[in-house]
Amino acid sequence: MKNRTIKVGYLARVEGEGALYLQVKGDEVTDVRLEIFEPPRFFEALLRGRSYGEVPDITARICGICPIAYQMGSIQAMESIFGVKVEGPLRDLRRLIYCGEWIESHVLHVAMLHAPDFLGYEDSISMAKARPELAERVRMALRLKKLGNEILRLIGGREVHPVNLRVGGFYRVPTRQELAPLREELYWGLEAARQLVHWTAGFEFPEFERDYEFVALRHPDEYPIMAGGIVSNRGLDISLDRYDETFQEEHLAHSNALHSVIVGRGAYLVGPLARYSLNHDRLSPLVREEAGRAGLGTVLRNPFKSIIVRSLEVLQAVEESIRLVEGYEMPDRPLVDYEVRPGVGYGCTEAPRGICYHRYEVDQAGLVRDAKIVPPTSQNQKTIEDDLRGFVPQYLDLAEDRLVWHCEQAVRNYDPCISCATHFLRLEIERT
Amino acid sequence: MAEKRRPKLAVWKFSSCDGCQLSLLDCEDELLALTDQIEIANFPEASRAVVKGPYDLSLVEGSISTSHDAARIQQVRRVSKHLVTIGACATAGGIQALRNFTDVRELIPLVYARPEYISTLESSTPISSHVFVDFELHGCPINKVQLVEVISAFLHGRRPVTPGYSVCLECKRRGNVCVTVARGEPCLGPLVHAGCGAICPSYQRGCYGCFGPMETPNPSSLSEMWLAGGMAPDEVVRRLRSFTAAAEPFRQESERHEK
Structure with a gap:
C-alpha cells in the first residue's frame, strides 16, 4: 500500500501563521492536522484587572481584519451587565460600521485571497497582470473594499482598529452631511457587488458536499450581524447565556488555538455557509434573486461555494448601508447613560468568518475579573480538518503540487483568521 | 535592453494581529501602481508564490514571543538589505508585552487547558531587541500614508519623512x-x-x-x-x-x- 505525506509548511493567503499536515495510507486519509503555530498572546488573561471601558480597544487588537467584531462582542457583553439598551440611530450606526467591516473583509477574501485559487494564479496581483479583464475585476474589487473601509473610517476614525466605538454608543456621532458622500459610491457599490456575485458564480467548483451542522445567529427580522439567538439546523436554539454549556473548547497538542465542539455532537460550521443556510429568508429580495440566478438553493453544503455567499453578503451589506445612510438622523447624544455594576455578561456577533462569542465578569468598579472569547476560526478548525479528510481521497492521483494547492484552497474556503484563533498555516501531507 | 530589475519586497509576520500588513493591502489606490515599481517577492498573506532572497526591503510586523521566532528573525535579517519594523508589536512588543509585567506561567492556564502544549517566552520584545533595524514605523495600526512614504523612501535611497513630535x-x-x-x-x-x-x-x-x-x-x-x-x-x-x-x-x- 502506498503511503504519502502531504505538507504545506506555511499556508499563504490566510491571516496568521499556520501549517497543514496530512497523512495518507493507500486511498485513505489517516491523519489531518491544521497546525496553528501563531504565537499565543493570552488576551483573556491580560484583560483581567482592566477597566470595562478599555476592553473594546484591547479586544480590537485580536484581529486587524475584523476589529469591529471583537469590539462589538465585548461592548454587548458589558452593556448586558449594565442593563444598557442601544437603539434607534445609535444601533443603526453600529450596524452600518459592521456592514463596512463585512464589505472590506469579504472583498479582501473573495478577490485578493480566494479567487486566484479558482483561476489558477498565485495571487491577485499576478491575476491582475495576466489579462486586462481580470485587471478590471481586481480594480473594481479594490474600489469596493475601499468603500467598506471608508465606512469604517468615517464612523470609526480609521480602517484598522477604529477608535469611536464604546460601551453605551460612540464618542462622537457623524452628522447627516458627513455620511452623505457615501451615498453615491454605495450606489456604484450595489452594481459592483452584483458583478462580484456573477463573476464568482461562474467559477468551476469541485463536486463536494458535506452534511454540516450549521451554527449562526438568527434574528426575528434581520439578516444576522449583531443580534439574535444561536441556532443550528439540528434543533439548537439558545440564548447567549447558554453558549458555555452547549459548546466546549478542546486543547490539542498541534495547535495554539482551541477547537470548539457542540457538547455530545462534535464539529460544526460557522460563517457565510451557515448564515446563508439558516437565514436565507432574512436576505433582501434582491439578494435572494441574485442567489437564485447564481444557481444557489436555500441551503448550501459545498464549502467551495462560500465565495459566492461572501459576494452575496457583500451585496446585502451594501444594500443595507444605503438604507442606513439614507435613513440616518443624527441623535442628540452620542451615547446612552448607564451605571457600572458588577455581574456577568455575554456578547455574540456575526464576524465575517462566523459567530464570535464573548463572556466577561466585572466587579463593582467595572474591572474585569474573568474573560472568555471564542473566535470563529477556532470553531471551524475541526470542520476544516474533516473537510480535508473527505475531500482529499478523490484527488490523490494528482501531481503533488496540484494536490497541495487543492488542499490549500479547501482551507481557504473558511477564510481562516489564524491571528484571531490564537493565531498561520504550513501544509504537510504525509503519505507513508 | 534588459528590463530594469524591480527591488524585491518581503513582508514578515511575527506575533501580531495582521492589521499592519493589512494596511499594505488597504492601499487600494496605490497597490497596483506600487507593484509596477517593486516586486512583491515574499508576502504570504497576499501570495503563495515565494521568490528567493535576498530582499531589498523587508517589512516586519509583530513582536518576538517564542524561541522559534527569536531564531527566525535572525534569518530574516540575514536575507534583508533593509529591515523596517511596522507597528506597535514590532517596535515596542505590542499589547502582548503586558505579560512582561507578570509571570507568564500564571497566564497560560487561564487560557489553555493543557499548558504543557504551549511554548512561549517570558516576555514579548520588539524586533530591535534582537537584530539591527534600519527604520521603525510606529502605530497600532500604522498609518498607510506613512507606509507608502517609507517604501518610496527606501526605493529612492533616502530617509523616510515621519515627524517625531507629539x-x-x-x-x-x-x-x-x-x-x-x-x-x-x-x-x-x-x-x-x-x-x-x-x-x-x-x-x-x-x-x-x-x-x-x-x-x-x-x-x-x-x-x-x-x-x-x-x-x-x-x-x-x-x-x-x-x-x-x-x-x-x-x-x-x-x-x-x-x-
Whole structure:
C-alpha cells in the first residue's frame, strides 16, 4: 500500500501563521492536522484587572481584519451587565460600521485571497497582470473594499482598529452631511457587488458536499450581524447565556488555538455557509434573486461555494448601508447613560468568518475579573480538518503540487483568521 | 535592453494581529501602481508564490514571543538589505508585552487547558531587541500614508519623512479643541508620537497612545498632573500600559506608580 505525506509548511493567503499536515495510507486519509503555530498572546488573561471601558480597544487588537467584531462582542457583553439598551440611530450606526467591516473583509477574501485559487494564479496581483479583464475585476474589487473601509473610517476614525466605538454608543456621532458622500459610491457599490456575485458564480467548483451542522445567529427580522439567538439546523436554539454549556473548547497538542465542539455532537460550521443556510429568508429580495440566478438553493453544503455567499453578503451589506445612510438622523447624544455594576455578561456577533462569542465578569468598579472569547476560526478548525479528510481521497492521483494547492484552497474556503484563533498555516501531507 | 530589475519586497509576520500588513493591502489606490515599481517577492498573506532572497526591503510586523521566532528573525535579517519594523508589536512588543509585567506561567492556564502544549517566552520584545533595524514605523495600526512614504523612501535611497513630535501638534493643525483643557479628559497626546493625525481627540476622546512614546517625552509631568486631578495610581498605570506598554519611557513611568 502506498503511503504519502502531504505538507504545506506555511499556508499563504490566510491571516496568521499556520501549517497543514496530512497523512495518507493507500486511498485513505489517516491523519489531518491544521497546525496553528501563531504565537499565543493570552488576551483573556491580560484583560483581567482592566477597566470595562478599555476592553473594546484591547479586544480590537485580536484581529486587524475584523476589529469591529471583537469590539462589538465585548461592548454587548458589558452593556448586558449594565442593563444598557442601544437603539434607534445609535444601533443603526453600529450596524452600518459592521456592514463596512463585512464589505472590506469579504472583498479582501473573495478577490485578493480566494479567487486566484479558482483561476489558477498565485495571487491577485499576478491575476491582475495576466489579462486586462481580470485587471478590471481586481480594480473594481479594490474600489469596493475601499468603500467598506471608508465606512469604517468615517464612523470609526480609521480602517484598522477604529477608535469611536464604546460601551453605551460612540464618542462622537457623524452628522447627516458627513455620511452623505457615501451615498453615491454605495450606489456604484450595489452594481459592483452584483458583478462580484456573477463573476464568482461562474467559477468551476469541485463536486463536494458535506452534511454540516450549521451554527449562526438568527434574528426575528434581520439578516444576522449583531443580534439574535444561536441556532443550528439540528434543533439548537439558545440564548447567549447558554453558549458555555452547549459548546466546549478542546486543547490539542498541534495547535495554539482551541477547537470548539457542540457538547455530545462534535464539529460544526460557522460563517457565510451557515448564515446563508439558516437565514436565507432574512436576505433582501434582491439578494435572494441574485442567489437564485447564481444557481444557489436555500441551503448550501459545498464549502467551495462560500465565495459566492461572501459576494452575496457583500451585496446585502451594501444594500443595507444605503438604507442606513439614507435613513440616518443624527441623535442628540452620542451615547446612552448607564451605571457600572458588577455581574456577568455575554456578547455574540456575526464576524465575517462566523459567530464570535464573548463572556466577561466585572466587579463593582467595572474591572474585569474573568474573560472568555471564542473566535470563529477556532470553531471551524475541526470542520476544516474533516473537510480535508473527505475531500482529499478523490484527488490523490494528482501531481503533488496540484494536490497541495487543492488542499490549500479547501482551507481557504473558511477564510481562516489564524491571528484571531490564537493565531498561520504550513501544509504537510504525509503519505507513508 | 534588459528590463530594469524591480527591488524585491518581503513582508514578515511575527506575533501580531495582521492589521499592519493589512494596511499594505488597504492601499487600494496605490497597490497596483506600487507593484509596477517593486516586486512583491515574499508576502504570504497576499501570495503563495515565494521568490528567493535576498530582499531589498523587508517589512516586519509583530513582536518576538517564542524561541522559534527569536531564531527566525535572525534569518530574516540575514536575507534583508533593509529591515523596517511596522507597528506597535514590532517596535515596542505590542499589547502582548503586558505579560512582561507578570509571570507568564500564571497566564497560560487561564487560557489553555493543557499548558504543557504551549511554548512561549517570558516576555514579548520588539524586533530591535534582537537584530539591527534600519527604520521603525510606529502605530497600532500604522498609518498607510506613512507606509507608502517609507517604501518610496527606501526605493529612492533616502530617509523616510515621519515627524517625531507629539500628537498635540497634529491636534493643533487640525484645529481641534484640546480635550484635556476644555473637558478635563485624560489624554496621552503630549507624550505620544505623531502619525495618526490626532484621530481620537477629533472624535472627542483622549489619545490612548497607539503610536507609542515620542522622541523625548516627559511622562512624569503628565502623570503628576493626572494624580493631582484625582486619578488613582492604578488608573495611571493602566493608561500607560496598553499597546506600547513595554516602550522604555512608558514602562519606567508605569512601574514608578506601581510601588
